[in-house]
Amino acid sequence: MRILLLSQFYPPVIGGEERHVRNLGAALAQRGHHVAVGTSVHPGSPDTEMDGQVRVHRLRGTLQRLSGLHADAERPHAPPFPDPELALALRRLIVAEQPDVVHAHNWIYASLLPLKALGGPPLVITMHDYGLSCAKKNFMHLGQQLCGGPIPAKCLTCAGRHYGAVKAAATTLGNWATGFAARRMVDRFIPVSHAVARHTGLVEGSAPYEVIPNFVPDDVGVLAAEEACVRELPEGEFILFVGDMMRLKGIHVLAEAHSQLERAPPLVLIGRRAPDTPAVFASNVRVMGTWPHSAIMHAWRRSLFGVLPSVGPEACATVVMEAMASGKTVVASDIGGMPDLIDPDETGLLVPPGNAAALAAALQRLIDDRALLGRLAAAATARVKGLKATAVVSRIEQVYQEVARPSVNGMRALEAAGEVPCP
The missing domain is CATH 3.40.50.2000 (Glycogen Phosphorylase B;)
Structure with a gap:
């Protein structure tokens, strides 16, 4: 299969989610799939490069350029609503890579939803956090206790303590709108735990989902040279x-x-x-x-x-x-x-x-x-x-096989919007 992974960050930016996406890409490539990754630009990294057998494309978004919006300038997070420049870059990437399935991680999927509305390739989203229902992603009310669930006034107040009033309003309202659309358009959600499925409302809702945990590589216990x-x-x-x-x-x-x-x-x-x-x-x-x-x-x-x-x-x-x-x-x-x-x-x-x-x-x-x-x-x-790659990646492959379907009409719709070279 041709698989496109989307992640707002990717090595050399390192964290649990970034390591997961990299390990997933490597494992899928080892199993014979054609794998590409779309991620945000990073200073000092080329726009396109090979990471082993995985081709990495670094994409630019408008909000990434506004460094003052981000608490950490080194990690300019994707917004929970479509970024026009990022959406354009994703369209170019999909036209170039022709994926059978797109597998997104975190809020970068928000910029893909307008393309999905045109009938693009099947979309799978792994939920590594509670971002589908929580603008802060951690499901903690005012940072003190487990949240009882989203309520407009409560969410705006809680997010305001974290982001400030203006940014909180844009983030919370954008996340609600995007989440509403995602639940109706995404082909399969993969919450990484039963808690994520429960607290994001997937258990009570009608959106298709399957709980599949993160994983570690099969050789994770093999020690490298001592640092x-x-x-x-x-x-x-x-x-x-x-x-x-x-x-x-x-x-x-x-x-x-x-x-x-x-x-x-x-x-x-x-x-x-x-x-x-x-x-x-x-x-x-x-x-x-x-x-x-x-x-x-x-x-x-x-x-x-x-x-x-x-x-x-x-x-x-x-x-x-x-x-x-x-x-x-x-x-x-x-x-x-x-x-x-x-x-x-x-x-x-x-x-x-x-x-x-x-x-x-x-x-x-x-x-x-x-x-x-x-x-x-x-x-x-x-x-x-x-919880190792052999056991978990096969479950993810099964999801791909279940959601994959001929998407010629969707690809033609994207190409009709103006085929351009891959960014």
């Missing part, structure tokens, strides 16, 4: 947290819980600092900052176990899979997509989100009971086989 930063890890046992060091990830809860432990191994934190990252940590907490992925995998292999105490509903934490693929169990919050990945008291431990005492008790339990720790780690290693 110099790995030598900064403690010599002995340590507990490992990987992720942005922010309140939404529960970093403040983790710091409090770790301080309550008896005979506590060091706590190692690997990830980006955020504005709400604690300024000071206890002496037995090692803050490493951002590391290369290969070094993180070394850290997982050397750790005692992992911890992910998010207070927000993580959609589908790839970091949990990477820990399991390294033979480690994880203590995580019982929220979002965590229950899809962790079987309580079988492959890991789940605790109520935001409860430092419960988190401390779970951590202490694994520190004190090494037989339990070993049993959970062994079960986690077996469980992750179903």
